[in-house]
Amino acid sequence: MSKLTLLFNRTLVLRERQEGATRAQLWINAALVLLIGIALGGFALKRANLSWQWDLLTPYWRLYLDGWKTTLTLSACSLLTSAVIGVTLALSRRSRILPLRYAAVCVVEFIRSTPLLVQIYILFYIGAEAVHLENRFIAGTITLSLFSGAYISEIVRSGIEGVGKSQIESAKAIGLTRFQTYRHVIFPQALRASLPSLAGQFVSLVKDSSLLSIIGLNELTQSARNVASFTFSNFESYLVLAAGYCICTVPLSLWARGLENRMRYET
Amino acid sequence: MKLELNKVCRSFDSRHALLDASASFEKLQSLVLIGPSGGGKSTLLRIIAGLETPDSGSVIVNEKRIAFDEASLVLHRRDIGVVFQSFNLFPHLTALENLLLPLTVAHGHSKTHARDLALHILSRFSLEGHANQKPTSLSGGQKQRIAIARALVTQPKLILLDEPTSALDPEMTNEVLEMVDELRNQGRELILVTHEMAFASRAADQVAFIADGRILESGPPGELFSTPRTPQLQTFLSKEIRR
Incomplete structure (x- = not known):
């Protein structure tokens, strides 16, 4: 009996000072967790008494694909613009021009303390209306970029502030101008330090794009909603939706994880 | 002076x-x-x-x-060349790049000319072996000698x-x-x-x-x-x- 306990312990628990799991431990425990997950899910499904009707969805694969493509382009565009907005806001917040600094503070704090849903309504029904912007894709990209840009600006700002005063001092001492200091000393280090958090923010951005369905933008969530209402098969259509987001977010997450690991070894 | x-x-x-x-x-x-x-x-x-x-x-x-x-x-x-108590090398750059930065960016030397100047100074102080190392992998004394080389390289x-x-x-x-x-x-x-x-x-x-x-x-x-x-x-x- 004690031998069995020992074997269990050896397999399931990391020994003290053991850095990571061995290959055998990884496989056994991953399989274990997967099994438990499937068992729980199966049990819940059985109790909920659902009947799957996947075949109902097949006629609508085109709708999903179009939605997925829109989500992908929307996310990619927003990712780029939000990075630009984020850096601009972060720099404005450090600017010596006070109106610029305070404006940046207000924008960032407003965006971070209100729901995205409200911002989408405000920007689309007031902002876009005021400038006669009717293109939902562009309006959506702008809203999402502003939202994500506010969070990115905080990430970038803490990255910039993480670069020590002594670094800035030696940049001055070797005769760099303020701009050159940012370009060659501050940004490369700040970017490196904030890449993992940035990647995490980009994952959120992809998922946040789902809220844009409320202004009738035909992205992936809107497609799933439509399919669900055509076929009355909520679970099936939303599970496909989840899978569609995973295709975009999992690679981003893995990339972020990879970056984090690399950073750990470098410092 | x-x-x-x-x-x-x-x-x-x-x-x-x-x-x-x-x-x-x-x-x-x-x-x-x-x-x-x-x-x-x-x-x-x-x-x-x-x-x-x-x-x-x-x-x-x-x-x-x-x-x-x-x-x-x-x-x-x-x-003017300045050497600080705590070296203040740029951690994201190699020793050589630390010397190249003032030459190319502040003084506008061409990349090849800057490289020649930097390698010349490094070898003069027997530091050429560390040219491609990042500051984290150098000892305190080596860091400070690189920092002095960086202060010298622009002929202040x-x-x-x-x-x-x-x-x-x-x-x-x-x-x-x-x-x-x-x-x-x-x-x-x-x-x-x-x-x-x-x-x-x-x-x-x-x-x-x-x-x-x-x-x-x-x-x-x-x-x-x-x-x-x-x-x-x-x-x-x-x-x-x-x-």
Whole structure:
């Protein structure tokens, strides 16, 4: 009996000072967790008494694909613009021009303390209306970029502030101008330090794009909603939706994880 | 080098770091600043380096009065090499890139020319083996020698060293001091803040004793160390000898 306990312990628990799991431990425990997950899910499904009707969805694969493509382009565009907005806001917040600094503070704090849903309504029904912007894709990209840009600006700002005063001092001492200091000393280090958090923010951005369905933008969530209402098969259509987001977010997450690991070894 | 300080004042939050510091040195090759911590020597060095702005007073280096507006300061700093106590190498760049940055960006040299200059300096101080290493993989002494090489590589008129050995182990202190010795022998003009009294008396043409924000005494090291005039210097020297 004690031998069995020992074997269990050896397999399931990391020994003290053991850095990571061995290959055998990884496989056994991953399989274990997967099994438990499937068992729980199966049990819940059985109790909920659902009947799957996947075949109902097949006629609508085109709708999903179009939605997925829109989500992908929307996310990619927003990712780029939000990075630009984020850096601009972060720099404005450090600017010596006070109106610029305070404006940046207000924008960032407003965006971070209100729901995205409200911002989408405000920007689309007031902002876009005021400038006669009717293109939902562009309006959506702008809203999402502003939202994500506010969070990115905080990430970038803490990255910039993480670069020590002594670094800035030696940049001055070797005769760099303020701009050159940012370009060659501050940004490369700040970017490196904030890449993992940035990647995490980009994952959120992809998922946040789902809220844009409320202004009738035909992205992936809107497609799933439509399919669900055509076929009355909520679970099936939303599970496909989840899978569609995973295709975009999992690679981003893995990339972020990879970056984090690399950073750990470098410092 | 000619250095003239006229009533230089600088205070931080109502604490006077420098209070009417005045002195004048002619035909100077190496000046060593000594004195108790918090006495104002680093502040003075940083003002000469153009990294700190005095509240009042003037600093004249080689007949040229330092103008303390940002645009003039950038140009002033390019004529001066600074070595810091804690090395301050750029951690994201290799040793070689640390030398290339001032050459290419601040001084506008071409990449190939900059590379030649940098590698030349590195090999002159037997540091070429570390050219492609990042600062994290170098010892303290190696980092400081690279930092000195970075200060030299742009051929500055004047080199300022702010306690370059204070953050080092005794054995590494030596390798850095030898390098400073070599600079002196090459005829480079330098101003050095140090706690190493033996080194100060060996390396200095002139020593200035700074305490309470003032330059209390200055003169050739032999004279200053054997016959200190002010009680402050007497106490300071007796403490330093006991260390």
